[in-house]
Amino acid sequence: MAVQSFSPHSRNVFHDGATGETRVPRNSSHLPLNLHILDLRHLFCFPYCPWYETIWGQCPSARETVILDCWFVVLAAMQAITLRLEEILTVNNVIAGDGLRADKCFQSHPDPFSTLEKPPVVHLAPFIRSKVLEEGTFGVSHTRVPTESRPGHVALIAGLYEDVSAVTTGWKHNPVNFDSLFNESRHTWSWGSPDILPMFKEGASDQSRVDAYTYGHEAEDFTQDATLLDAWVFDRVASFFEDARRNETLAAMLRQDKLVFFLHLLGLDTTGHSYRPYSKEYLRNIRIVDHGVSRISQIVNDFYGNDGKTSWIFTADHGMSDWGSHGDGHPDNTRTPLVAWGAGIRKPVKAEKGTKMSGHEDGFASSWDLEHVRRVDVSQADIAALMSYLVGTDFPVNSVGELPLEYIDASDEVKAEAIFTNARQILEQYKVKEGKLAFYLYVHTSCLIRA
Numbered sequence: 001m002a003v004q005s006f007s008p009h010s011r012n013v014f015h016d017g018a019t020g021e022t023r024v025p026r027n028s029s030h031l032p033l034n035l036h037i038l039d040l041r042h043l044f045c046f047p048y049c050p051w052y053e054t055i056w057g058q059c060p061s062a063r064e065t066v067i068l069d070c071w072f073v074v075l076a077a078m079q080a081i082t083l084r085l086e087e088i089l090t091v092n093n094v095i096a097g098d099g100l101r102a103d104k105c106f107q108s109h110p111d112p113f114s115t116l117e118k119p120p121v122v123h124l125a126p127f128i129r130s131k132v133l134e135e136g137t138f139g140v141s142h143t144r145v146p147t148e149s150r151p152g153h154v155a156l157i158a159g160l161y162e163d164v165s166a167v168t169t170g171w172k173h174n175p176v177n178f179d180s181l182f183n184e185s186r187h188t189w190s191w192g193s194p195d196i197l198p199m200f201k202e203g204a205s206d207q208s209r210v211d212a213y214t215y216g217h218e219a220e221d222f223t224q225d226a227t228l229l230d231a232w233v234f235d236r237v238a239s240f241f242e243d244a245r246r247n248e249t250l251a252a253m254l255r256q257d258k259l260v261f262f263l264h265l266l267g268l269d270t271t272g273h274s275y276r277p278y279s280k281e282y283l284r285n286i287r288i289v290d291h292g293v294s295r296i297s298q299i300v301n302d303f304y305g306n307d308g309k310t311s312w313i314f315t316a317d318h319g320m321s322d323w324g325s326h327g328d329g330h331p332d333n334t335r336t337p338l339v340a341w342g343a344g345i346r347k348p349v350k351a352e353k354g355t356k357m358s359g360h361e362d363g364f365a366s367s368w369d370l371e372h373v374r375r376v377d378v379s380q381a382d383i384a385a386l387m388s389y390l391v392g393t394d395f396p397v398n399s400v401g402e403l404p405l406e407y408i409d410a411s412d413e414v415k416a417e418a419i420f421t422n423a424r425q426i427l428e429q430y431k432v433k434e435g436k437l438a439f440y441l442y443v444h445t446s447c448l449i450r451a
Contacts, residue, residue, distance in 0.1 A: 091310045092391040093300060094262045096156065097289050097337075098149055098193070099269030099326065100316035102140050104277055104286060105337040106132075106368040112280040113287065124286040127294035128314055128339055132373060133348060136312075136341025137407045139359060139376040141383060143318050147326045147333040149269065152317025152380065153196055157181050157262075159384030159399025177203045181384055182210050184393035185260045187253060189213075189240065191233045192264025193220070226270035227288045233263050234292040241303050254303070258391050263296070265289055272320040277332075282320075311342035311390045315383060335364070338378060344390050346409040349374040376406040389418055395425040402426075 097105075105128065110119040123129050132138040143152055144161050151162035158180040182188040183204045189211045190197050197212035204210045215232050244250045268285050275281040293314060304310055316336035318326050326333045351357050351372050359375030360366075378386075385401035388394065389408065395401075403422045405415050 091259045091261065091300070091304065092387050093296075093310065093312045093342075094156075094260065094387060095293055095296075095312070095314045096153065096262070096264050097268050097286075097314070097316045098196075098264065098266045099272045099277075099318060099320045100286070100289075100337060101277055101319040101332055102316075102335045102337045103332075103364070103367070104282070106365065106370060108367075108369070109283050112283040124283055125290035127290050127297075128337075131312075131314075131339050131341040132370060133350075135347065136339060136345050137348065137376055138337070138339045138370075138373070139378060140364070141315050141336045141338040141378055141380050143334045143336060143380045145327070145329045145334075147318035147328065149193075149196060149317050150199070153200075153264075154178070154180075155380040156315065156317060156383050157200060157387075159381045159388075159396050159401035161381060161400070178398045179396040180204070181260060181387050181391070181393065181396060182262070184258075184388065184396060185209065185391060186256055186258035187211075188260040188262060190262040190264065191236050192262075193229075193266045195220075196264050196266075197262075220266065220270065222270060222274050226267040226274070227285050228267070229270065230265045230267035230285070230289055230292060233265060234296060237261070237263060237296050238299055241299050244303065258393055260387075260391060261300075265292075268316075269320070273324050276322065276324045277320045278322060309343050311344050312340065313383065313387060313390075314339045336380075338383065340386070340407050344409055346407060374406075376404060378404045378407075385422055395422055397425065397428070400426060400429070 105125055106123075108121045108123050111122045112119075112124075114120060143155065146162075154160060154162045158178050160178060180200055180203070182190070182200045183206075187209050188200075190200070191213045194214040194217055197214050201207055201210040201212040213236055215229065219229060219232070244254055268282065268289065271279075271282045271285045297312065300310060315338045319333045319336055320326055321328075321330055321332050349357065353372045356371045357374040359377060360371045365371060365375060379401070381399065381401035382404050383401065384399050385395055385403040386407055388396065388399075389403055401422075403419050405419060408415060408418070410418075
């Protein structure tokens, strides 16, 4: 599949994202800088126009990708809309359990660590569950297809649904750069897979503000215990904060505002592929992740002296089917957990047990024993807007996420200002797209007259 566009760096250079070839299209001097070319006949059923053959020459595959260009274009050179609040938080911790299904996270299961013939039924994530019941707001984050790791993390961290041209790089690199929470932060530290972290560091406008610590590709071995990947992340984060107690320069950096810590946990995804998400191995991995999150939470809170300026987001990039796969739109793949707690997050809204609170109308959570707690579902891209609000940064300019006000603990005035800024940021994208579409229609009308 060829994904083709004009280079943002040269007026008339044509780049084929699939082959890597660069060439100059014939008779293209009238084409504008930094625009994707759309064959609008495919969209509006216009008649054939020979002008297109002049432009594309011997590139018939260009028309095959017109829909990709139309619906998945990532816009550049947009104005950032700043959210100005008197109080902004300082630290946002983001933990993504790669491949974690919402139901498996919240349900009770026979204890996978028990050696009894009839093991007791337990909740595998007691720490995360305690945040749902006592400290924060929870719900289901609904992802979009393709339910793969890269598109999921792009939605989470950048608030946009992936530019489909990334398929030409195996979903690993950025054919088109985009803004993200990491890019907007004062500094981001991240730990995890070499398949995920580099794309946010290398895509940052200032790579020095994003630190990415990864294990080697050889560690992603399906024949080994995948929980070691998650243990590696937790151990490195613990060592990082221990070093900060001895390193005055690092400690000073960690006392600044607008900081992000991102933990990418690949173990669940790898275990799910190898053993399936109903296996003892997958369920054990959930317990290990919960224990690790509890451990890191204690370390971070101790470092900051429980100052009440730290927020936490626990979620996943995608789920996992019963046969250990993902990628399509099956609900097991698109429904992931979302739990938020800490500074700026609303406390749980609860009723007496036996009373069903709002958000549970679909019956999906009937086996979680949480129907007495209000559930607030979101679209996955909305999480990026939530995190930007919490850490006090601009909303990423390419984000389409809508700030989920039900998660926020703030006055009506602050909420109104935040959602208004969010709306202006999304409107800015519409303005740019509207201008480009007007140009395309003008060019096509000229072609029809010329034909």
